[in-house]
Amino acid sequence: MSPKEELAVIGKPLPKVDAWEKVAGDTRFADDLFLPRMAYAKILRSCHPHALIKRIETSRARALPGVYAVITGADFPPVKFGIMPTSQDEEVLCTEKVRFVGDPVAAVAAVDEETAERATELIDVEYEVLPTIMSIEQALAQEKVRIHEYGDGPNIHKAVSLEFGDVEEAFRQAHLVREDVFYFEGNTHLPMEQHAAVARWGPDGKLTLWSSTQTPHYVHRAMAKVLGLPMSHVRVIATPNGGGFGGKSDPFSHEMVVARFAQLTGRPVKCTLTREEVFYCHRGRHPVLMWVKTGVTKTGEILGMHFRSWLDGGAYGSYGVASTYYTGVLQTSTYKVPVYKFEGMRVFTNKPPCGPKRGHGTPQPRYALECHLDKIAADLGLDPVELRRRQLVDEFSMTANHLTITTCGLGECIDKVVEASGWRDKFRKLPPGRGVGFAASAYITGAGLPIYWNKMPHSGVIVKIDRGGGVTVFCGSTDIGQGSDSVLAYVVAEVLGIAPEDIRVVTGDTDLTPVDLGSYSSRVTIMTGNAAKEAAEKLQGLLFDAAAKKLDVPPSALEARARRIFVRDDPDKGMSFPDAAQLAEAAYGTLAAAGSYTPPMRGGKFKGSGVGPTPAYSYSACVVEVAVDPETGEVRPVEIWIAHDVGRAINPLLVEGQVEGSIYMGLGEALMEEQVFRKGLHKIPSMLEYKSPTTLETPEIRTVLVETLDPEGPFGAKESGQGPLLPVIPAIANAVYDAVGVRVDEVPITPEKVLKGLDLRAQGKEPRVGPERVPAARFPEPIRVPLPGEDSTLEAQATIYRRAIHRREGPRS
Amino acid sequence: MMRLPPFRYLAPRSVAEAVRQLADHGPDAMVVAGGTDLYPNMKRRQFEPRVLVGLRGIRELAGIRGSARQGMVLAAGATLTQVSNHPEVLRHYPAVARAADLVSTPQLRNMGTIGGNVCVDTRCNYYNQSYAWRKAIGFCMKKDGDICLVAPGSDRCLAISSSDTAPVLWSLGASVRLVGPKGERVIPISALYQDDGIQYLTKAADEILTEIVLPPVDGLRATYWKLRRRGSFDFPVLGVGVALRMEGEVCREARIVLGAVASQPREAADAGRLLVGERLTPELIDRVAEAAAKPSKPLDNTDLVYHYRKRMTRVYVARALRELAGLPVGEFPLGMTARN
Ligand SMILES: Cc1cc2nc3c(=O)[nH]c(=O)nc-3n(C[C@H](O)[C@H](O)[C@H](O)COP(=O)(O)OP(=O)(O)OC[C@H]3O[C@@H](n4cnc5c(N)ncnc54)[C@H](O)[C@@H]3O)c2cc1C
Numbered sequence A: 001m002s003p004k005e006e007l008a009v010i011g012k013p014l015p016k017v018d019a020w021e022k023v024a025g026d027t028r029f030a031d032d033l034f035l036p037r038m039a040y041a042k043i044l045r046s047c048h049p050h051a052l053i054k055r056i057e058t059s060r061a062r063a064l065p066g067v068y069a070v071i072t073g074a075d076f077p078p079v080k081f082g083i084m085p086t087s088q089d090e091e092v093l094c095t096e097k098v099r100f101v102g103d104p105v106a107a108v109a110a111v112d113e114e115t116a117e118r119a120t121e122l123i124d125v126e127y128e129v130l131p132t133i134m135s136i137e138q139a140l141a142q143e144k145v146r147i148h149e150y151g152d153g154p155n156i157h158k159a160v161s162l163e164f165g166d167v168e169e170a171f172r173q174a175h176l177v178r179e180d181v182f183y184f185e186g187n188t189h190l191p192m193e194q195h196a197a198v199a200r201w202g203p204d205g206k207l208t209l210w211s212s213t214q215t216p217h218y219v220h221r222a223m224a225k226v227l228g229l230p231m232s233h234v235r236v237i238a239t240p241n242g243g244g245f246g247g248k249s250d251p252f253s254h255e256m257v258v259a260r261f262a263q264l265t266g267r268p269v270k271c272t273l274t275r276e277e278v279f280y281c282h283r284g285r286h287p288v289l290m291w292v293k294t295g296v297t298k299t300g301e302i303l304g305m306h307f308r309s310w311l312d313g314g315a316y317g318s319y320g321v322a323s324t325y326y327t328g329v330l331q332t333s334t335y336k337v338p339v340y341k342f343e344g345m346r347v348f349t350n351k352p353p354c355g356p357k358r359g360h361g362t363p364q365p366r367y368a369l370e371c372h373l374d375k376i377a378a379d380l381g382l383d384p385v386e387l388r389r390r391q392l393v394d395e396f397s398m399t400a401n402h403l404t405i406t407t408c409g410l411g412e413c414i415d416k417v418v419e420a421s422g423w424r425d426k427f428r429k430l431p432p433g434r435g436v437g438f439a440a441s442a443y444i445t446g447a448g449l450p451i452y453w454n455k456m457p458h459s460g461v462i463v464k465i466d467r468g469g470g471v472t473v474f475c476g477s478t479d480i481g482q483g484s485d486s487v488l489a490y491v492v493a494e495v496l497g498i499a500p501e502d503i504r505v506v507t508g509d510t511d512l513t514p515v516d517l518g519s520y521s522s523r524v525t526i527m528t529g530n531a532a533k534e535a536a537e538k539l540q541g542l543l544f545d546a547a548a549k550k551l552d553v554p555p556s557a558l559e560a561r562a563r564r565i566f567v568r569d570d571p572d573k574g575m576s577f578p579d580a581a582q583l584a585e586a587a588y589g590t591l592a593a594a595g596s597y598t599p600p601m602r603g604g605k606f607k608g609s610g611v612g613p614t615p616a617y618s619y620s621a622c623v624v625e626v627a628v629d630p631e632t633g634e635v636r637p638v639e640i641w642i643a644h645d646v647g648r649a650i651n652p653l654l655v656e657g658q659v660e661g662s663i664y665m666g667l668g669e670a671l672m673e674e675q676v677f678r679k680g681l682h683k684i685p686s687m688l689e690y691k692s693p694t695t696l697e698t699p700e701i702r703t704v705l706v707e708t709l710d711p712e713g714p715f716g717a718k719e720s721g722q723g724p725l726l727p728v729i730p731a732i733a734n735a736v737y738d739a740v741g742v743r744v745d746e747v748p749i750t751p752e753k754v755l756k757g758l759d760l761r762a763q764g765k766e767p768r769v770g771p772e773r774v775p776a777a778r779f780p781e782p783i784r785v786p787l788p789g790e791d792s793t794l795e796a797q798a799t800i801y802r803r804a805i806h807r808r809e810g811p812r813s
Numbered sequence B: 001m002m003r004l005p006p007f008r009y010l011a012p013r014s015v016a017e018a019v020r021q022l023a024d025h026g027p028d029a030m031v032v033a034g035g036t037d038l039y040p041n042m043k044r045r046q047f048e049p050r051v052l053v054g055l056r057g058i059r060e061l062a063g064i065r066g067s068a069r070q071g072m073v074l075a076a077g078a079t080l081t082q083v084s085n086h087p088e089v090l091r092h093y094p095a096v097a098r099a100a101d102l103v104s105t106p107q108l109r110n111m112g113t114i115g116g117n118v119c120v121d122t123r124c125n126y127y128n129q130s131y132a133w134r135k136a137i138g139f140c141m142k143k144d145g146d147i148c149l150v151a152p153g154s155d156r157c158l159a160i161s162s163s164d165t166a167p168v169l170w171s172l173g174a175s176v177r178l179v180g181p182k183g184e185r186v187i188p189i190s191a192l193y194q195d196d197g198i199q200y201l202t203k204a205a206d207e208i209l210t211e212i213v214l215p216p217v218d219g220l221r222a223t224y225w226k227l228r229r230r231g232s233f234d235f236p237v238l239g240v241g242v243a244l245r246m247e248g249e250v251c252r253e254a255r256i257v258l259g260a261v262a263s264q265p266r267e268a269a270d271a272g273r274l275l276v277g278e279r280l281t282p283e284l285i286d287r288v289a290e291a292a293a294k295p296s297k298p299l300d301n302t303d304l305v306y307h308y309r310k311r312m313t314r315v316y317v318a319r320a321l322r323e324l325a326g327l328p329v330g331e332f333p334l335g336m337t338a339r340n
């Protein structure tokens, strides 16, 4: 692969391909779609957190003028759905039981939204109220109250236990063993765009669904299943998303409701959720209670770690099985943890279901781990950065839990933020009320496995060249604002030597585009990028062959750049891109090629090994400086320095945008956002009262991009959409400690918690605010997995792998 | 999307016409000015007026006039942006400009009026919710129900007075002019309010507030401090309006008025009295702040924990007084230093 300077498009701060449409207000989001004769749907939702449905009476609603149809769960085949094959526990409209305030019960389609809403108020539902479960403790204590009948125990959705090496032995050898308990309150995505869907039932008996979804392929599967239609008769089009952050990654009730209404009424039907309903769809950050125990040497090297997590999953499974594992897998991917044990448990509660939010399951343990290490550094009298810096994972190595590390720029990230922030002159040296905190993290670049088991590619791309030189790229991916459409254009433009504006990108349409699994797990750039590169390279081959014949040079002498194909050593000798395209089409027929990508099969051979492996890990390091007002407890971030190992910045502008967005989101989670409940209801389901920071709360952000050119990524790229959020939260917590000596072991770090800590300090007590206890451990017997080194075949594999990919001159091409 | 219930919109050209229309439609009608408070409430079915009498087209209700010597008049229809940007208001009544500037967001201040701000509905997070939410938790007496969910023993609604400008206007001794079918009257703004979350105004439903009269400056120095989570959007969860009349170093008159601690702005009269005849020493300020916190009795019905809000009353009163005394105040809350 060519050195950096030779790239024409990759690495340049170009505008997004959809920038003009967005700034001109021309982008059509799902709610902007208006089809002739369209009807509007509204969903009646449960007003009880937990109840049996005795009777639903819809006649009054049906009688309201302007109402076209009223449906209940009885209008659907009796099948359940859910994103994970093992957690098919949702109904489009509940038939027997409701499990949280907001659970869908019935729906109305009417001439307008007002009429539909009024009609929902005329539906009479008779409930038999059941006792409710609103916390992890209650879920485990109230065995007789069962939210679901399936799972790993009463109200236990999933319980896992994995042990890699003997942790007890590691603790025995340790100089210091420390235990800590942390709590991370739940929070939600808060995308600007509320979910919306429009369905059309054609006279040919085929269904089209436009939806603000991050995962059209999974929605496609779920729609076909729930409606009993062949997948070939269902077309799902993902409209541009006004933000997703993981909140639009599940198939949702309203999508199936509009589809059923379209079938019943023969009209197109739209449903746009209210902001309150978005809070009920949720699938956001799990509240997680965590316990961590680590044994270290005198100089702070980790000898072994034992981590336990309890996740409050809310009312349904969603991605919860994966979330549970994610609270345990990435602890080993930043610092060397030679021996590791993880126990995790997700419980059901009568709250909106939790799921994946930016960082999926990993911000909570990262917060716990990074604060825990800070405390260990304090116990040992070591600089917290030094403690971490000296035990970073090796590049091209394997962790205790069998994760393969490829490139790792964490050391460089740490050095960069330490330098830029003036850490050495600030840590423990700032005046009272001012402090700095540090944290580091790693994140996956795409899940190694798909959601449902299959051997097909995770991403497919088709590239087609028109006779005039126009290029169209087709891919099932969905741009949720992160710029994935642009990445497709940049990659193809680079390979074919044209400009991104010569390319039309068609994405997220199950009829037109090859499957891409969706915008989640930071998988899109690496997977669609590799697939696009493969497709474009095939076409480049045809163009070069055709041009070479004409120019009478070998194809290897050619280069594509600036809309020309020419002889590298004699640039005047060449032809325009359209001319080359016409020659190639004449010679080889229609110019189209497909590329696909499947991540390498990695991970151990034990149950649960599917979560955590990825082609490559991104790394981030962060320093935050805060000012804490000792009288009000207000924590104000003053400046944030972050360095992120993105592998290669395909477009540094977009990467910085992702980093800044992550920081802003992390700030909210650290300081104010909380999804809290009262009397079984979401306490504050509104954008005004659910406090999320504004630009005024966002301090100066200094972003440094570190490039490690990972062999797995297209042009060396890893991810940037989620990883940079991770270190922000613990860095703030650690900075608060440096500023006022108070440990807030519970997120969000609200002013009253800081004041409570200051009061404790003034009273001579331990200045710590956070959970005191964890529930009695009821985890299954651990699966004991040999360490990679103990198992010769694995070690051999790892060595071969290391050698095979350790070609720093360039990523695979 | 949340939808407005159907209503008829009337657009009178004069106060007299508006008053007549209000009287004609009786309890079916409501006044709307900027609509920034009323329309969201209507979407949540807290109010379902069949007729809205819109004040935007009434010329008499626009404008700001007067001087520091005679006092100034803020017409009810002046927008919060106009109030906060008005050079004379900024110069002579900076606390009023600051309070107006601290309301919500620039967009809302462009629409929202000072009259509407003074009359803004009381708030409670059991009440500022959609119809479906309120139905799910059980309706409360402020709308559709008969008990109070915050304090089930209470025989009245305890929703919170949430106007940013009211505490300052009260501390300055401002008056309001009300025009109704029976004529017009001018009352001190302190008399406009009563401690009832539902009937928080003493004004009759068919009276229109036409103007706010600020007294001559005459040595008055005032300030406003606001506690909220973010530097924008948020309603006050504590407001502190303080006005002092100084004679040299000595305080001759003092009024401390707390916002968002009760269903009306609440004057901390005992605390104010401690200041009279005294110099503003740090020790005295601490004593006054302690005393001012006494009448602050927040409940668990808005943002931030209520005992925290109570505790902040002391801190915010002390900082407001320190600001007026020219003493260091520590960090300003977010957004407050922006323009003052
Ligand atoms: C997101 C959001 C944030 C907000 N934040 C704040 C805040 O921080 N601080 C704050 O103080 N307010 C806040 N508000 C409330 C509101 O925007 C302001 O109080 C604004 O000044 C209200 O003025 P208006 O002209 O829009 O009132 P309207 O909505 O038109 O009216 C409000 C009430 O006053 C009555 N009324 C209006 N004018 C008159 C009159 N001349 N005579 C008699 N009755 C009248 C109406 O009938 C209605 O009951 C916020 C509102 C929103 C939606």
Ligand code: SF4
Pocket: B123, B124, B125, B126, B127, B140, B141, B142, B143, B147, B148, B149, B150, B151, B156, B157, B158, B159, B197, B301
């Ligand atoms: S204070 Fe009580 S009565 Fe008033 S709005 Fe709140 S819950 Fe309802």
